Amino acid sequence: MTQEINLTVGALLDDIAGKYPDNEALIYVERGLRYTWREFNERCRQVAKGLLRLGVKKGDHLAIWAYNVPEWVTLQFATAKIGAVLVTVNTSYKSAELEYLLRQSDSSVLFMVQGFKDTNYVETLSSVVPELATSKPGELKSAALPCLQHVVFIGEGAPDGMINFEKIVELGREVSDVELAAVEATLHVNEVINMQYTSGTTGFPKGVMLTHHNVINNGFNIGECMRFTENDRLCIPVPFFHCFGCVLGVMACVTHGTTMVPVEIFDPLKVLQAIEKERCTAVHGVPTMFIAELEHPRFQEFDLTSLRTGIMAGSNCPIEVMRRVIRDMHASEITIAYGQTESSPVITQTRTDDPIELKVSTVGRVLPNVELKIVDIETGAELPPGKQGELCTRGYLVMKGYYKMPEETAKAIDTDGWLHTGDLAVMDENGYCKITGRIKNMIIRGGENIYPREIEEFLYTHPNISDIQVYGVPDRKYGEQVMAAVVLKQGCGMTEDEVKEFCRGRIANYKIPKYVRFVDSYPMTASGKIQKFKLREMAIRELQLEGNV
Known part of the structure; x- marks a missing residue:
């Protein structure tokens, strides 16, 4: 310490x-x-x-x-x-x-x-x-x-x-x-x-x-x-x-x-x-x-x-x-950091000597003098390594609270001082964490919990796809359906059916996007975070799903 x-x-x-x-x-x-x-x-x-x-x-x-x-x-x-x-x-x-x-x-x-x-x-x-x-x-x-x-x-x-x-x-x-x-x-x-x-x-x-x-x-x-x-x-x-x-x-x-x-x-x-x-x-x-x-x-x-x-x-x-940053920019000791403003902001970070596999597949391990645990989103019980749950942190890094919003503060920081990030994560036995999505971004389709990150990671493997965002849109029958907004690599073409066909037999049917739209870019915050709620709002309008909300 x-x-x-x-x-x-x-x-x-x-x-x-x-x-x-x-x-x-x-x-x-x-x-x-x-x-x-x-x-x-x-x-x-x-x-x-x-x-x-x-x-x-x-x-x-x-x-x-x-x-x-x-x-x-x-x-x-x-x-x-x-x-x-x-x-x-x-x-x-x-x-x-x-x-x-x-x-x-x-x-x-x-x-x-x-x-x-x-x-x-x-x-x-x-x-x-x-x-x-x-x-x-x-x-x-x-x-x-x-x-x-x-x-x-x-x-x-x-x-x-x-x-x-x-x-x-x-x-x-x-x-x-x-x-x-x-x-x-x-x-x-x-x-x-x-x-x-x-x-x-x-x-x-x-x-x-x-x-x-x-x-x-x-x-x-x-x-x-x-x-x-x-x-x-x-x-x-x-x-x-x-x-x-x-x-x-x-x-x-x-x-x-x-x-x-x-x-x-x-x-x-x-x-x-x-x-x-x-x-x-x-x-x-x-x-x-x-x-x-x-x-x-x-x-x-x-x-x-x-x-x-x-x-x-x-x-x-x-x-x-990451490979090109290390090779072509010479930043061999580049690190990855994860956190949120409420935690000042960094909770986990890779170290300079971590192998590239950890730098691209994890967000590192917890900073010194900081506690971290993964808890069950239903029961709040702490989970062992390898199990997905909500990432929580405690220590010097936790904010004083939200200004003039005591109820919001109480939702974020529990009575034991743990900040609940709202992020889904898995921690391995060495303490390295993977962020697997946001609880609020989780899609619930016909009672099945679907984590967009899992589908995104899969679709990233398609050679024509440059970027992909998966999110839920309202559906009368199933509650929600899966939607994907795809950015194609320059000079590449693809149809909605081709995206679905790529998924068939390789991921569960209920995870295959029902809707696919091709976009040039995503709505972002000024700090570079993608605003999925805006993608969802746009899709509801375009697909005329207002009656399903």
């Missing part, structure tokens, strides 16, 4: 800046921006002081709606240094989702960029808060969002009613080190400093409350699984608003003095350029990101021999992709 770290996030940064003051902490290749640990800590302290001068108090909720800009990672530490709670906003949100999150989270400050992809954030916010344009900065009175007082703009200038981020830095000059130290002295490791909205794959978002202790210890153990040191350099193209970016990325680095090399908006070419230019030793991504990098027409031009490790997570990794 490793020692648990009992520091606040701010104290951790002070500690690392003291150990490695002149090492590079944060590099933005395209901006030519480089901070040493001393400089980065000073920048965070300056912003923390500016927030105090703005009137932000310990426990206040501050939302950030931005892609991976430098201010994002600065705010992650500046807010923690004064005990404010950073509320992360999905970069893909539109007006209704933004309004829900800001209202439900009681956010008093919003930090935002101009926009992302096809969404103009300034216009979107104006539609939710029309009063902003005619308000003096800091004096906002919004009917829809009564808690919101300040909007801080990250970029050039400041739209009406907002102040520019650099103004916060200036305000910090009016606050002494003594004032900041006095606030820091009141902080406790078990206080909430981060709130992330989750449940994008199942419905209404819930605010997951994470503490200093949650994210530091999870980040440290994640970094240990990759054998991070102060000599490593991690390319981070995954979004900061998600745990993948801010914990598996940022906190795994900061706990080890590892250099952070973020990519602001994912672009496979920019990832390849950053790895080569900065000699990155690690890179993170969901499988689709690694595929985009490997298949980029200029892939062969880049020297990636500095790569050693990193994390692939978010969805299942096809074995051929």
